Amino acid sequence: MSTFLKDARAYQILFLVSFLLLGIGTRDWTLKPINVLAAIATALVTQALAVLVREWRAGLSAEATSQQPAGESWNWPRVSEQIRASLPSALITSLGLSLLLRTDHPATMGLATSLAILSKFLLRVQDKHIFNPANFGIVAALLLTQDAWVSPGQWGEESWYALLFLGAGGVVLQKVGRWDTSLAFLGSYGLLEAIRNAWLGWSWDVWGHRLMSGSLILFALFMVTDPRTIPNARMGRLMWAIAIASLTFILRNYFFLSTAVFWALFVLAPLTILLDRIWPQASFNWQQTTLPPTSTLSSTSQPVSSLPSGAS
Amino acid sequence: MKLLRVFLLTCVLFFAGLLVATKAWAFCGFYVAKADAKLYNQASQVAIARNGNHTVLTMANDYQGEVKDFAIVVPVPVVLKKEQVEVANPTIMERLDAFSAPRLVEYFDPDPCATNYPYEDRAMPAPAASIAQRAEGRTRENTLGVTIEAKFTVGEYDILILSAKESGGLETWLNQNGYRIPKGARDLLRPYIRQKMKFFVAKVNLGEYEKTGFQNLRPLKMTFDSPRFMLPIRLGMANARGPQDLLVYLLTPNGQAEVTNYRTVKVPSGPEIPTFVKDEFSDFYKAMFQQSYTREGRNVAFLEYAWDMGSCDPCSADPLTREELKQAGVFWLDSPSESTQPVPPFGRRPAMPSSSVFITRLHVRYSRDKFPEDLMFQETNNREFFQGRYVLRHAYMGEATCPAGRAYRRSLPRRFEQEAQTLARLTGWNIQSIRDKLPRIQVQFFPLWQRLWTALTGQ
Numbered sequence: 001m002s003t004f005l006k007d008a009r010a011y012q013i014l015f016l017v018s019f020l021l022l023g024i025g026t027r028d029w030t031l032k033p034i035n036v037l038a039a040i041a042t043a044l045v046t047q048a049l050a051v052l053v054r055e056w057r058a059g060l061s062a063e064a065t066s067q068q069p070a071g072e073s074w075n076w077p078r079v080s081e082q083i084r085a086s087l088p089s090a091l092i093t094s095l096g097l098s099l100l101l102r103t104d105h106p107a108t109m110g111l112a113t114s115l116a117i118l119s120k121f122l123l124r125v126q127d128k129h130i131f132n133p134a135n136f137g138i139v140a141a142l143l144l145t146q147d148a149w150v151s152p153g154q155w156g157e158e159s160w161y162a163l164l165f166l167g168a169g170g171v172v173l174q175k176v177g178r179w180d181t182s183l184a185f186l187g188s189y190g191l192l193e194a195i196r197n198a199w200l201g202w203s204w205d206v207w208g209h210r211l212m213s214g215s216l217i218l219f220a221l222f223m224v225t226d227p228r229t230i231p232n233a234r235m236g237r238l239m240w241a242i243a244i245a246s247l248t249f250i251l252r253n254y255f256f257l258s259t260a261v262f263w264a265l266f267v268l269a270p271l272t273i274l275l276d277r278i279w280p281q282a283s284f285n286w287q288q289t290t291l292p293p294t295s296t297l298s299s300t301s302q303p304v305s306s307l308p309s310g311a312s
Numbered sequence: 313m314k315l316l317r318v319f320l321l322t323c324v325l326f327f328a329g330l331l332v333a334t335k336a337w338a339f340c341g342f343y344v345a346k347a348d349a350k351l352y353n354q355a356s357q358v359a360i361a362r363n364g365n366h367t368v369l370t371m372a373n374d375y376q377g378e379v380k381d382f383a384i385v386v387p388v389p390v391v392l393k394k395e396q397v398e399v400a401n402p403t404i405m406e407r408l409d410a411f412s413a414p415r416l417v418e419y420f421d422p423d424p425c426a427t428n429y430p431y432e433d434r435a436m437p438a439p440a441a442s443i444a445q446r447a448e449g450r451t452r453e454n455t456l457g458v459t460i461e462a463k464f465t466v467g468e469y470d471i472l473i474l475s476a477k478e479s480g481g482l483e484t485w486l487n488q489n490g491y492r493i494p495k496g497a498r499d500l501l502r503p504y505i506r507q508k509m510k511f512f513v514a515k516v517n518l519g520e521y522e523k524t525g526f527q528n529l530r531p532l533k534m535t536f537d538s539p540r541f542m543l544p545i546r547l548g549m550a551n552a553r554g555p556q557d558l559l560v561y562l563l564t565p566n567g568q569a570e571v572t573n574y575r576t577v578k579v580p581s582g583p584e585i586p587t588f589v590k591d592e593f594s595d596f597y598k599a600m601f602q603q604s605y606t607r608e609g610r611n612v613a614f615l616e617y618a619w620d621m622g623s624c625d626p627c628s629a630d631p632l633t634r635e636e637l638k639q640a641g642v643f644w645l646d647s648p649s650e651s652t653q654p655v656p657p658f659g660r661r662p663a664m665p666s667s668s669v670f671i672t673r674l675h676v677r678y679s680r681d682k683f684p685e686d687l688m689f690q691e692t693n694n695r696e697f698f699q700g701r702y703v704l705r706h707a708y709m710g711e712a713t714c715p716a717g718r719a720y721r722r723s724l725p726r727r728f729e730q731e732a733q734t735l736a737r738l739t740g741w742n743i744q745s746i747r748d749k750l751p752r753i754q755v756q757f758f759p760l761w762q763r764l765w766t767a768l769t770g771q
Contacts, residue, residue, distance in 0.1 A: 027575065030694060030696055102692070102694065103693075104693075104694065104695060104696065146566075146693055147693045147695070148693060149567075149690075149692035149693045149694060151570060151572075151576075151692070152572045152573075152690075153570065153571055153572045153573055153574055153575050153576060154575065155575070156574065156575040156609075156611070156612065157573075157574070157611070158609065199506060200502070200503035200506045200507065201479075201499060201502040201503050201506065202503050202684075203684065205684040206684045206685050208684075209573070209684045209685050210573070210685065213573070255539065256539040256540050256541065256542075256688075258572040258688065258690045
């Protein structure tokens with residue numbers, strides 16, 4: 001198996017591309033290929049440039065502090081390796097945005113993607129970025145532009161899609177060891193909806209219909225689980241997922257926001273900092289050599305190379 | 313309109329007989345008869361004009377029963393006062409329908425020998441065939457927990473706005489007051505009561521009705537502010553014996569509206585189909601819609617039209633005038649006219665109110681098993697135009713003896729066959745019976761050497 005396939009991101013990319021093709025092929029999406037291209041190109045270029053700038057600045061500060069001669073701190077093979085290693089993450093962000101964000105103009109998609117990538121570099125606390133990049137891009141596009149939207153009903157509510165997403169998501173989550181987050185999110189959201197359903201007196205197919213939403217399941221498996229932005233410790237992740245599920249439930253049922261999940265994740269993302277302080281744990285690295293002890297199911301994630309955690 | 317009428321006729325739902333005291337149910341709520349009667353419901357049309365939380369909802373039903381028996385119960389998000397309820401101009405739904413209906417477009421191939429241009433480029437569009445107050449104070453019925461929040465008469469309707477504490481009480485109250493509500497209604501009323509929704513109950517005031525001089529009941533229009541952008545369809549399905557059809561015209565300032573808890577799917581559009589469909593367009597559309605409905609799993613909302621109200625191409629009816637739009641509930645037109653051009657990327661639209669109106673026509677065929685939840689909508693910034701459009705290309709049937717003309721004639725059988733196959737695929741009709749209706753083309757056979765000679769010499 002090549003080293004590429006040992007990286008959980010390879011599976012994520014594979015699945016996201018499949019979903020994109022599946023969606024275009026079987027669902028009636030107003031998805032423009034030019035927007036997908038714009039997202040991918042912008043993500044890769046922004047990521048590469050941002051890594052370059054970060055390394056350049058790191059080099060400058062190293063020179064300033066260690067009195068190194070100018071130019072010696074710049075190690076091009078190391079920088080290019082960092083760029084190469086971080087591009088899959090950028091690709092995932094752009095594919096996620098292509099799946100979720102709709103717009104009439106490639107420029108808007110480009111803006112959303114570049115803001116998504118830049119948020120990873122600019123909005124950081126310690127060695128972690130605060131926001132899920134794709135989520136940040138979506139919220140930024142919804143807030144800053146007037147021609148972007150999200151279609152929560154785009155996947156419909158058919159069970160075989162749900163099973164497909166669960167299967168694919170299961171593979172990725174098993175590799176990164178973050179299945180607990182999806183489970184906590186879906187479980188607590190499902191429970192809240194069940195309580196509401198029972199209280200209102202709806203028949204149970206209403207509950208089933210609400211939970212079978214392809215968009216919700218995709219979100220639960222592929223967005224809320226991003227190991228680079230969620231709390232490091234299992235207890236933190238559980239708390240965090242339950243908080244997002246609760247806020248989603250409130251926004252959807254009491255404020256009638258159809259895009260509730262994205263706002264809930266966006267608003268609660270900074271909570272990660274607090275949760276990481278309460279339950280400290282080593283942060284996740286896509287190509288780490290050792291796994292956090294809580295990630296018992298991620299033992300198949302194989303070591304590749306030890307890169308600085310900035311390669312996100 | 314003609315199409316729609318025929319179309320609607322097929323969606324007829326039969327309800328109560330004289331002996332069985334069940335009632336016809338409709339989209340947002342249900343019809344409840346004041347007496348045992350035979351009710352006959354076809355399809356419902358709803359127009360929703362919405363900007364922000366401000367909503368103007370117009371409901372029109374093809375109610376066919378005795379006017380004195382008409383009564384309807386609709387859950388509404390807030391208590392409505394007399395000034396928030398009006399009767400709408402009955403023609404407004406017809407106008408919205410005619411403007412947004414799926415359409416046939418005809419092209420006539422010109423004489424292929426007339427010039428040297430390829431005939432495809434010179435197809436000429438032809439006009440399309442279109443488918444076309446006695447307000448009283450709050451009264452509490454204490455024992456049943458039902459409160460009459462408002463009571464007034466608007467046009468030919470006597471209207472009550474009820475709130476209830478529990479569904480059994482509301483059911484009893486409605487029964488005691490002569491509204492015969494269907495069995496099982498109690499279970500369906502409860503979720504709405506628990507969501508603190510109110511009940512809009514309307515029946516016909518016969519005295520007022522006679523004064524209006526109208527043959528049919530006019531649409532009811534209600535104006536309210538609510539963050540809920542939805543249509544309660546569940547009530548209307550309790551006793552339904554088959555799928556019901558609902559046309560929703562969503563009028564919004566920015567772009568297309570869509571359903572958020574079901575998929576919104578475009579109806580097939582743009583195919584070239586055999587010209588005989590012109591005389592059978594309503595059958596064609598009906599069959600095509602049914603085919604698409606089945607193919608998509610019977611649980612989607614179909615987009616039939618999405619366009620800026622300022623234009624149409626081709627127009628199946630004149631765009632609605634400013635006055636008509638106001639009648640349809642559009643309330644943000646009072647500002648000076650502004651451009652309705654699409655907004656450039658990152659460009660902010662001018663602050664509302666503006667004069668832009670985007671219409672989305674959704675056709676939902678819903679049934680209890682596939683639509684467990686009420687319809688929830690959202691407006692998007694999607695300004696892509698879409699129309700259900702079907703193309704008829706009339707072949708040039710005159711003499712065409714020039715080489716281009718002969719090539720044209722030779723190309724026709726294949727073209728007709730393709731059109732026939734498209735039609736069969738769209739409608740599920742038998743391909744052989746379609747072929748039987750295709751125009752007959754006498755293609756003169758030329759030996760290969762002669763065709764080569766023609767190609768070389770151009771004669």
